[in-house]
Amino acid sequence: MKRVTVKDIAKAIGVSPAVVSYVLNGKEYKVSQETVLKVKAAIKELNYIPNLTARSLVKNKSQLVGVIIPQTEETSQLLLTNPFYSEIIGGIESKLRQCGYHLLLSGVDKGKSYLDTSVQRNLDGAIIMGIYQEQFYEELKQAQIPIVLIDSYISDNYFYRVGIDDEYGGYLATKYLIEHGHRDIALVTGSIKRDGVNEKRFLGYKRALSEAGIFYNPDYVFDGLVSFEYGYKAGIAIAQNHKKVTGVFASADLMALGVIKGLTESRLKIPEDISVIGFDNISILQFTLPLTTVDQNITAKGIKAAELLIDLIEGKGDNESKEKILPLRIIERETVKRIKDK
Amino acid sequence: MKRVTVKDIAKAIGVSPAVVSYVLNGKEYKVSQETVLKVKAAIKELNYIPNLTARSLVKNKSQLVGVIIPQTEETSQLLLTNPFYSEIIGGIESKLRQCGYHLLLSGVDKGKSYLDTSVQRNLDGAIIMGIYQEQFYEELKQAQIPIVLIDSYISDNYFYRVGIDDEYGGYLATKYLIEHGHRDIALVTGSIKRDGVNEKRFLGYKRALSEAGIFYNPDYVFDGLVSFEYGYKAGIAIAQNHKKVTGVFASADLMALGVIKGLTESRLKIPEDISVIGFDNISILQFTLPLTTVDQNITAKGIKAAELLIDLIEGKGDNESKEKILPLRIIERETVKRIKDK
């Protein structure tokens, strides 16, 4: 079955391709009422489907948005098994589709550029998650398309950002523990240097401590990979070497789950013996245990990022601020216990 | 910064665009060694990036593969929160990228067609997950591109399929319980009518029972949504109304986790009081509890589907069978207990 083109439908009703194009592009005021109807009928009749590839070529607009998420270093597989990313993609995709854009999903190999993909495909914009080397961002700017960074502290003014106030989040979680009577509070977090997000949460942790007049103890800080496994190790270490700790702030739910496993295996009960608060409120918590955590509405974040990007693409983004900060709140569940304030 | 085109680089070294195109497309035998070098140098120098949109138009090949996953009916969000889908996408994407294809991810609204997207974007092929109405498949065939269905029992010979032997999987899980001394075995499953996969697993369940001379009791079958919540309800129902049941086969890990929660809340201990086996071996099990389950290597499934599709696209798929069945095996963990065989 051969493809039906503008020419075909023009020929079918004896007009020029231009006329067809007019009604296709909502410039019906240029065409007589009568022919508009004829064209529309023919489009239906012949089952015409526009070729976006050709359109993209001439309009220099692809209706295509690139979305990047981090991947494992070994197998180059997307980190979709991290529920945070799969959830946020869901938000992004729904918004994009609703607005007539398609989503090109990919990871990017270490040291590789995304400029190629961006230019090859004539992307209208991109949404980027994860942390990359500075050069990555520099190159990307050459693509000359609007770009939204999620959870990034890249300060370059070229990029738009969607995120949360991580410092405040760290503060909130720690303060919550303090308000429940805890004073020896461990922090389990992703690597503090590598990643702005973790550093901010760490700073929030320290601020809450100092505000309450609690001495900051570096021994209580465990930083490593943002993973269940590292949380698990930290949990065991806390149970073994830091018996005074009564509360743990894990800066990602995934880590919190690991911490709890480590603690539980060390015969500590949650929250009777030790309290744990997480961060993110990932959706799989409903399948696991009632973790008290700092909620960031992940899906909403994806939607917001997509909205912002579309506004920028369509030129409605002039009055947009470069940065969108989404709200946070504590979700009280069952892993934090109020203890006697000595 | 204006786009660098073939013309630009041709002009730069004083040759015709055709020559540049030759070396770009690996037809260097048509060009003198000397000019090949010059062209390549200029490509580097000017930082030329080919426009796949234009190439797609003339070659009628987009290097683009569509991937569809199911979505929630209410919010039209992708079911990526179901870890099964996010995991399989990871496998698909890594293979596609490695082979020079890009991945267009989307859901498809109820009653809508995917033919449009397919034709609009000139997709080279598609991978489809989920169950749709018959008309959906009929329309899709018109796209005239190779299509791989994952976990589908659509019998139409047009489509290629990647899946597992679900009947055997159901048999395997049930037999495992029987071998551990269980005779009153409940089945918690997705709706049996709607979805071929669940029906097959159900048939396997029945076969294992009958093979062991156990009477099939319809009261022991709970079918509903493939979700944590439904599993939870089923777990509670089993604890309350079916005290004789000693083993539960849940035909998805997500449901198994729900079942376990329902059971546990009803003061039953797993596996001391009642055993549970799941299906899928989703990766988040590492974050939850040591569920005994039927493993299907989900990532491998994604990779396999992508491989098959690429072979078909590139014409190497002539000797491919229409159907690829991947292996299954039991993963023994800690939710099934051997009980006295009466």
Next chain:
DNA sequence: TTGTAGGCGTTATCAA
């Protein structure tokens, strides 16, 4: 070995 020219499907410009 290289260059010319036509065409992929669409939109946009300019005449008619």
Next chain:
DNA sequence: TTGATAACGCCTACAA
């Protein structure tokens, strides 16, 4: 109100 025609960037006969 409509119709030729050029252009988007690329590839590929075919001719030179």
